Amino acid sequence: MLAETDILPPDSPLTEARMRAAVEARDAALDGRFVYSVRTTGVYCRPSCPSRAALPKNLAFHTTCATAEAAGFRPCRRCRPDAASSAQRQAGRIADACRLIAASETLPSLDALARAAGLSPFHFHRTFKAVTGVTPRAYGAAHRASRAADSLASGASVTDAVYAAGYGAPSRFYAGAAGRLGMAPSAYRKGAPGERIAVAVEPCALGLVLVAATERGVCAIQLGDDAETMRADLRARFPHAEIGPGAPGFAARVAQVVGLVAAPARAHDLPLDIGGTAFQQRVWEALRRIPAGTTASYAEIARAIGEPASVRAVAMACGANRIAVAIPCHRVVRSDGALSGYRWGVARKAALLTREQEEG
Secondary structure (H helix, E strand, C coil), rough: CCCCCCCCCCCCCCCCHHHHHHHHCCCHHCCEEEEEEECCCCCCCCCCCCCCCCCCCHHHECHHHHHHHCCEEEECCCCCCCCHHHHHHHHHHHHEEEHHHHHHHCCCCCHHHHHHHCCCCCHHHHHHHHHCCCHHHHHHHHHHHHHHHHHHHHCHHHHHHHCCCCCHHHHHHCCCCCHHHCCCHHHHHCCCCCCEEEEEEEECEEEEEEEEEECCCCCEEEEEHEEEEEHHHHHHHHCCCCEECCCHHHHHHHHHHHHHHHHCCCEEEEEEECCCCCHHHHHHHHHCCCCCCCEEEEEEHHHCCCCCCCCHHHHHHHHHHEEEECCCHHHCCCCCCCCCCCCCCHHHHHHHHHHHHHCC
16 A cells, blocks of 8 residues: 655656555545546546545556546546646645745735635645645745845845845844854855865765865765766855865865765764755754665655655755765655665665665
């Protein structure tokens, strides 16, 4: 049964067994991926249709509503498979709310956002958190911080950026700013001028590894095959930082990372300069708690951080991780055990998991 189905690529194949299991579980996660028809009633339904279960022998499966109708079936009046699903309608409302937040000088009240979405404040708050993984207030705070970061990157003074982003006082922005930006606001401005980032690219067990660190800790571990491409990616993130070789002690840290790629199950004490949003940091901390040699699904991570409905947001946070191996997003798989996407290539993800299991 697919009670924990998580994100599948659009072209991911669906076997008949998987579709039958989805229908049995009334799995809304696969709504839109296929429909099923019932020979005895002449209707076709979504996988999540709440109607009384039909006998398995009477089911057939169709990739689209059009193919089901071409086969002579009509849409179910209860689940309306030919219309937008409830989840799709909710996602649309939340997307509109996000745009409203982005366009507003100050964060609209919960009542105002709920009215615009046509929902009660309680239902809106619960739906917003389920879709985005954070509350409307947290989303607004993250957007405001992002707007301030964009202003800083464009050359605005810290004070101008703070007020332009909608902060009532600079103190509200400075509180936790280093955690959001990965450095002090004055350093982030104009692409981190004056920020010293030590970088090295070395051969490793999986090709090349780039290690970058600020004075607070490692801010990037990248895996790849082309050193210049990897360096260019780092420069794009911090275009005005002072990026160059580290002090003599930095070589030891690079060697530690090279060893970690070769033996990813080993414990490490690397200091990390993570940055990221509050939600991303919660996800990344949960990843670090996955025991070496084991895996967890996106749904399991969502439950671990107390946000069981935020599977998609968890997947996005995993994809945003730029510190390979030390923050082990390679240990996250789909609920069926299959390997999903990995910033540095699925082959490297498989190799890291294999190494961990061998070490265990």
